[in-house]
Amino acid sequence: MLDAALEVLVEDGVAGITHRKVAARADVPLGSVTYHFSSLSELCTQAFARYVEQRTVEYEALFTEVTSREDLIDALVTVVRGGPSRHHSAVLGFELHLAALRDPALRALTQRWTSSSRAVLARFTGPEAAARLDALLEGMIMHTLLSTDQEPPEVTRAALVQTLGPAAGPSK
Numbered sequence: 001m002l003d004a005a006l007e008v009l010v011e012d013g014v015a016g017i018t019h020r021k022v023a024a025r026a027d028v029p030l031g032s033v034t035y036h037f038s039s040l041s042e043l044c045t046q047a048f049a050r051y052v053e054q055r056t057v058e059y060e061a062l063f064t065e066v067t068s069r070e071d072l073i074d075a076l077v078t079v080v081r082g083g084p085s086r087h088h089s090a091v092l093g094f095e096l097h098l099a100a101l102r103d104p105a106l107r108a109l110t111q112r113w114t115s116s117s118r119a120v121l122a123r124f125t126g127p128e129a130a131a132r133l134d135a136l137l138e139g140m141i142m143h144t145l146l147s148t149d150q151e152p153p154e155v156t157r158a159a160l161v162q163t164l165g166p167a168a169g170p171s172k
Helices: 002-016 019-026 030-036 040-062 069-081 084-100 104-125 127-146 153-164
Strands: none
Touching: 002 019, 002 040, 002 084, 019 030, 019 040, 040 069, 040 084, 040 104, 069 084, 069 127, 069 153, 084 104, 084 127, 104 127, 127 153
16 A cells, blocks of 8 residues: 555655545555545655665665776766656655645654765765765756756766865875
């Protein structure tokens, strides 16, 4: 049911989710959904918690093979410009962030996600740069989602390189 709820959230957003839509998507009786989730708030919170858990694992996996600055930049470009599954995940992320503006339980989830993603980035950049990079990534992802005219990957790459700063030179 939680996966069905996430699908409804992608399609209709927090404002459009209903027990009935989730039941139809999960192919279960409406009573099953209302039995397990007495309110839409509870349903959304649990669905978004599932999303944060899944996304945390996926995000960490994107960086497991990063061994160089170039690998890092490639991984970051993928975060911003990823394909259909990335679009799906990004929509859920922004739905969560918007809903968290008014719901403290969801705000705790956004904090968990932010801390986790910044910890991954900090392994490569340090904590301050990770915070700046995280903010840039969120903005770039939103622009990518909303743009009707996608910028070339080189522009994305250049913005990331500029934010990361100069590459470390050889030691003397």
